Amino acid sequence: MASPTKGEIEFFDILNFTFQDGTTLDHVRLAYKQFNKGATKTALIPTCFRGRIQSTLNFSQGALSDYRVIVVALLGNGESCSPSNTLGFPSAIEYQDCVRVQHHLLTQGLGIKSVDGMVGFSMGGQCTYHWLALYPEMVKNAVIICSSARTSRHNYQFLEGPRAALENSADYVAERNEVGRLEAPRGLCAFGKAYSAWLTSVAWFEEELYRELGYQSLSEWDHAATDINYRDWDPQDLLVMLRMWQRGDISRLNAEGDGSLETALSKITASVLLMPSQTDQYFNWSASEKEARLLPKGRCEIIPSVWGHMAGSGSSARDTEWMDNKMKEFLG
Numbered sequence: 001m002a003s004p005t006k007g008e009i010e011f012f013d014i015l016n017f018t019f020q021d022g023t024t025l026d027h028v029r030l031a032y033k034q035f036n037k038g039a040t041k042t043a044l045i046p047t048c049f050r051g052r053i054q055s056t057l058n059f060s061q062g063a064l065s066d067y068r069v070i071v072v073a074l075l076g077n078g079e080s081c082s083p084s085n086t087l088g089f090p091s092a093i094e095y096q097d098c099v100r101v102q103h104h105l106l107t108q109g110l111g112i113k114s115v116d117g118m119v120g121f122s123m124g125g126q127c128t129y130h131w132l133a134l135y136p137e138m139v140k141n142a143v144i145i146c147s148s149a150r151t152s153r154h155n156y157q158f159l160e161g162p163r164a165a166l167e168n169s170a171d172y173v174a175e176r177n178e179v180g181r182l183e184a185p186r187g188l189c190a191f192g193k194a195y196s197a198w199l200t201s202v203a204w205f206e207e208e209l210y211r212e213l214g215y216q217s218l219s220e221w222d223h224a225a226t227d228i229n230y231r232d233w234d235p236q237d238l239l240v241m242l243r244m245w246q247r248g249d250i251s252r253l254n255a256e257g258d259g260s261l262e263t264a265l266s267k268i269t270a271s272v273l274l275m276p277s278q279t280d281q282y283f284n285w286s287a288s289e290k291e292a293r294l295l296p297k298g299r300c301e302i303i304p305s306v307w308g309h310m311a312g313s314g315s316s317a318r319d320t321e322w323m324d325n326k327m328k329e330f331l332g
Contacts, residue, residue: 192226
């Protein structure tokens, strides 16, 4: 049963849920928040890596202003069921697990039979792709921002850097015996340092665009981006999500086909707008162009930005306005 809590974040509980790896938990909790509750159309937005519900760009005052917008926290993010709040949480989860619990929320918790629009940024975009593959009849339109249907080898290897920095830090603890956030300030800062230069682009740093975020120097931005912003994160939550990101690949869902990405994309029936960033160092825009050609009803619009991956996160007002206009045009 869904029940409202402080800050309008709600929780939906699922009993006896079995994950893809075979682990069964007697209780799985999903966190979500609704906007524009009185609207007749519905939009679903999963959070991204290191994303929380309140910080997720939701377009509820823009392109989705006439939609009932439901922002749902991915498993592992610390708000939904995660290593930090659930003993016995699997060390390896899949996007399929996230999609299945979200499907439970919509159909059993909220009585929603179809989704008019789904929007996903980064890992939220990969989750959206998995929705389109697992429940093709349920989602009518999807917007996928700075993401991909399959994590590239380059993306996989990039993630090995911050993962190794965290796991090899002096204060990282691999085992836990109770719920509650583990402390690993050195490891988390090392993770943030290894991750930070990949967030934007060469031009972003050269043009000192961290000043648009209110920072007066690179070192001031660095302190926030690699230290302060990680202080409320549990290291195992980060790692379980990172591993899910590394394994992201909708072609693995097509058991009856040839296992190719082309076949998996060809089976998607929803209308899909892909919006990669021109300077994204994680998800290359050319991969999105290829995916759009393979989707039966796919379209690609490249965000003309130097903000790299952060172009899709709401960090730049110009980029957000650009995306909002493209979404309005796409959704009609």
